[in-house]
Amino acid sequence: MSHPPSSPLLELQNISLSFKGVKAITDLSFAVAPGEICALIGPNGAGKSSLLNIINGVYRPQSGLIRFDRVEQRSMRPHAAAELGIARTFQNIALFKGMSVLDNVLTGRNLKRRSSWIEQALRVGRAAGEDDRQRAAAERVIEFLRIQPWRDAIVGRLPYGLQKRVELARALAAEPRLLLLDEPMAGMNAEEKAEMSRFIVEVNREYGTTVVLIEHDIGVVMGISDHVVVLDYGRKIGDGPPGEVRRDPEVIAAYLGTRH
Amino acid sequence: MLYQEAGQFSTRYADDRRLFRLRQDRLGLALLLAFAFGAVPFLGNDYWFSAILIPFLVLSLAGLGLNLLTGYAGQLSLGSAAFMAVGAFAAYNFELRVAGLPLLASFLLGGVVAALVALLFGLPSLRIKGFYLIVSTLAAQFFVQWALTKFSWFSNDNPSGVITAPKLEILGADFGSPAGRYLLTLGVVAALFWLGHNLVRSELGRNWMAVRDMDTAAAVIGIPLLKTKLLAFALSGFFLGIAGALWAFTYLGTVEPHGFDLNRSFQVLFIVIIGGLGSILGNFLGAAFIVLFPLLLSNLAGLLPAGLIDAGQLENLQKIVFGALIIAFLIKEPEGLARLWRRLRERARLWPLRY
Amino acid sequence: MEFFFEVLIGGLLAGVMYSLVAIGFVLIYKASGVFNFAQGAMVLFAALTFVSLLERGVPFWLAFLITLTTMVALALLIERAVLRPLVNLSPITLFMATLGLSYMIEGFAQALWGAQVHGLELGISDEPLEVGGMLLSQFDLFAAGTAAALVALLALLFNKTRIGLSLRAVADDPLAALAVGIRLQRIWAVVWAVAGFVGLVAGLLWGARLGVQFSLSLVVLKALPVLIIGGFTSIGGAIAGGLIVGAAEKLAEVYLGPFVGGGIENWFPYVLAMLFLLVRPAGLFGERAIERV
Numbered sequence: 001m002s003h004p005p006s007s008p009l010l011e012l013q014n015i016s017l018s019f020k021g022v023k024a025i026t027d028l029s030f031a032v033a034p035g036e037i038c039a040l041i042g043p044n045g046a047g048k049s050s051l052l053n054i055i056n057g058v059y060r061p062q063s064g065l066i067r068f069d070r071v072e073q074r075s076m077r078p079h080a081a082a083e084l085g086i087a088r089t090f091q092n093i094a095l096f097k098g099m100s101v102l103d104n105v106l107t108g109r110n111l112k113r114r115s116s117w118i119e120q121a122l123r124v125g126r127a128a129g130e131d132d133r134q135r136a137a138a139e140r141v142i143e144f145l146r147i148q149p150w151r152d153a154i155v156g157r158l159p160y161g162l163q164k165r166v167e168l169a170r171a172l173a174a175e176p177r178l179l180l181l182d183e184p185m186a187g188m189n190a191e192e193k194a195e196m197s198r199f200i201v202e203v204n205r206e207y208g209t210t211v212v213l214i215e216h217d218i219g220v221v222m223g224i225s226d227h228v229v230v231l232d233y234g235r236k237i238g239d240g241p242p243g244e245v246r247r248d249p250e251v252i253a254a255y256l257g258t259r260h
Numbered sequence: 261m262l263y264q265e266a267g268q269f270s271t272r273y274a275d276d277r278r279l280f281r282l283r284q285d286r287l288g289l290a291l292l293l294a295f296a297f298g299a300v301p302f303l304g305n306d307y308w309f310s311a312i313l314i315p316f317l318v319l320s321l322a323g324l325g326l327n328l329l330t331g332y333a334g335q336l337s338l339g340s341a342a343f344m345a346v347g348a349f350a351a352y353n354f355e356l357r358v359a360g361l362p363l364l365a366s367f368l369l370g371g372v373v374a375a376l377v378a379l380l381f382g383l384p385s386l387r388i389k390g391f392y393l394i395v396s397t398l399a400a401q402f403f404v405q406w407a408l409t410k411f412s413w414f415s416n417d418n419p420s421g422v423i424t425a426p427k428l429e430i431l432g433a434d435f436g437s438p439a440g441r442y443l444l445t446l447g448v449v450a451a452l453f454w455l456g457h458n459l460v461r462s463e464l465g466r467n468w469m470a471v472r473d474m475d476t477a478a479a480v481i482g483i484p485l486l487k488t489k490l491l492a493f494a495l496s497g498f499f500l501g502i503a504g505a506l507w508a509f510t511y512l513g514t515v516e517p518h519g520f521d522l523n524r525s526f527q528v529l530f531i532v533i534i535g536g537l538g539s540i541l542g543n544f545l546g547a548a549f550i551v552l553f554p555l556l557l558s559n560l561a562g563l564l565p566a567g568l569i570d571a572g573q574l575e576n577l578q579k580i581v582f583g584a585l586i587i588a589f590l591i592k593e594p595e596g597l598a599r600l601w602r603r604l605r606e607r608a609r610l611w612p613l614r615y
Numbered sequence: 616m617e618f619f620f621e622v623l624i625g626g627l628l629a630g631v632m633y634s635l636v637a638i639g640f641v642l643i644y645k646a647s648g649v650f651n652f653a654q655g656a657m658v659l660f661a662a663l664t665f666v667s668l669l670e671r672g673v674p675f676w677l678a679f680l681i682t683l684t685t686m687v688a689l690a691l692l693i694e695r696a697v698l699r700p701l702v703n704l705s706p707i708t709l710f711m712a713t714l715g716l717s718y719m720i721e722g723f724a725q726a727l728w729g730a731q732v733h734g735l736e737l738g739i740s741d742e743p744l745e746v747g748g749m750l751l752s753q754f755d756l757f758a759a760g761t762a763a764a765l766v767a768l769l770a771l772l773f774n775k776t777r778i779g780l781s782l783r784a785v786a787d788d789p790l791a792a793l794a795v796g797i798r799l800q801r802i803w804a805v806v807w808a809v810a811g812f813v814g815l816v817a818g819l820l821w822g823a824r825l826g827v828q829f830s831l832s833l834v835v836l837k838a839l840p841v842l843i844i845g846g847f848t849s850i851g852g853a854i855a856g857g858l859i860v861g862a863a864e865k866l867a868e869v870y871l872g873p874f875v876g877g878g879i880e881n882w883f884p885y886v887l888a889m890l891f892l893l894v895r896p897a898g899l900f901g902e903r904a905i906e907r908v
Contacts, residue, residue: 078476097473106463384889403882576726579721587696594708
């Protein structure tokens, strides 16, 4: 995807966000083309997570525009974002800790339900057949991410690396058009990172899912992304293909520190 | 080996979805129901029906009602008794004012009115989280009790707000005897537990647990928070309302608003804590404990020389032991009696081997 | 208009009494994150112990001292037997534990001292006092004065002593406090002991007002809406909340009560607190946390 198509899937225009007067993001604009893997990089506190929170409506920016699939919005709402097909994972895993892996993945499919809660409670109407279809879809994701052995385990008791994978499974279960990943490989060893990278690339290739991810490991970022956006102190300081961004003097300064 | 699950594979998703997956569990439940419906009415005596079995069943149902809201959806409530009261007084008024209304229909309508009231007091739950929410449920508790006492219309102008159960009759059959009241209660409670069990395993049940475990993440994956929370309040109110109607009609016969005071709410909460938050079975275990424990204690006190412990001291003692047990449970077994039961079952799976 | 002010000031003064109970709550919540439902039972226990000692001929100050010692011992016991094993559990679990605790303390207090009503005479006449044309209760004025003194004392404790500094550190960030060598358990014990002292003062005033009896433990239900309006973490909030609830409750009873048949003081503060929450979900003085995900 070296030539972005004419209309981006996601476009942010002049976004600004502040908390009680402290600026987190200042006048930021960038676009994500359909089908690409876009990496957001930058030092800690650069506003990367806040940006994801704006894209799926957890935070509402003070100013700016979001355009998703050509529909313009002042700000998102989490529920509306999910309905548009935006799924995400969190920096500090946000799984439902008291539930099994399977149940967690099934919650990811809640928007695909058509039967009402009354039908489900009384086990009539559309409920039964739909249960099977939902289960089958969830099982496909579980198989894809190779977490079958832990299907019935309570999520809170699983090791960290697996929890990260279950969270990705829950996001994928929604069959998203845009997948937001907040440090999917944080705290992983090289082998686990390689595995997770492979999953992300496979999702992108097989289902054409557009991915926006935050990652600190520059090697991984350069390896899997089509497009890199660099943030520093809430401003964009770099935007382009990985090879180009890596040579940008301003980016190098922000990352390695300028010698004064 | 008694409790062998090897060889019982689910080959279809539908098998996994059944009420109980294991053959032993299904058989056990069938036997238990057959015993409860077929044998107990002949074996039990009036004392057992009126003082133990009926309150046990009704309190189990009340526990289920609160468990949906607190154990599954994670919304703490101290207003359970208020919703029970609404159910009882609503059922009474429907029965009184609608000529020829079947008894079961008045239970159902009582539950629906309680659900609506619970829904109303659940409205702040979208904006108010955690402890702050108990203000809303306590408001329900005090407001309902006040309204039922203040406006005598609710009790058909009885000066002290007392209501009396109508004749317990379904399709011409009289359920007025202790055994009849037991059977009626059992039937209603069994049907509602089937419903409750389905609910917590459905999409809605998963959404409740998702909201309980982390509501921000739940919103992000598209779970509608307001609808999910309000349904938890409404359905909890529905179950509690029917429990209240049973409490008034099949257990006590006459009841006043004061019978549904804050202490009753605490009682229901204790059932849920002792039995196990987020467990269906736990409601029965907790209710059995709450009903049997005071009897056990007073029997024990009866063994002591007469006059050593008077009724007042017995009540104090009961409070101390109860409080201590609550704390002990929270420390040693936060998942309640239901967890102990599961461990026992694990043992049975291996018995007579140790591993 | 004069009548209005009389009702208002009477309400404000009554509100001070609610604040007294609420302050004990705030202390414990700030330091240990526990929503202590047993505060009411502690008030009852303190008052019952004190009055029973008086009735057995123990002089006032000695009785006060013995009761205070008992409350401190109770606090240490609670810290050791209840809080320590429950550390790291969810706030809702801790809250339910304090429910159990309140059952235990109530049962124990009555098993020890009996269930009858005791009169408590603090030597303050309840003669109304005329101030600027309005009739005010002397007792209420005394209670307000006591509350003010108590708050001043607490402010000194928190702002001028080492233990106060540690306490503020714990309230701010328990993990960081632990990391710099503050002993959490000691802080908890101190805070529960101070809350016991506050409970004793509240118990004496409430006991003198209502008689020392079981219903004293129900003052906790009055303190709840106060806390919710004021926020769980602010002593100033507890005072302001108490004043608001006291005044609103009296005004509502006088001006609204007749239309709905009276007796609304049980639920009115809760509905008021609910309305407050809808506007300010973390209370009047509570900080609303930014959600981080």
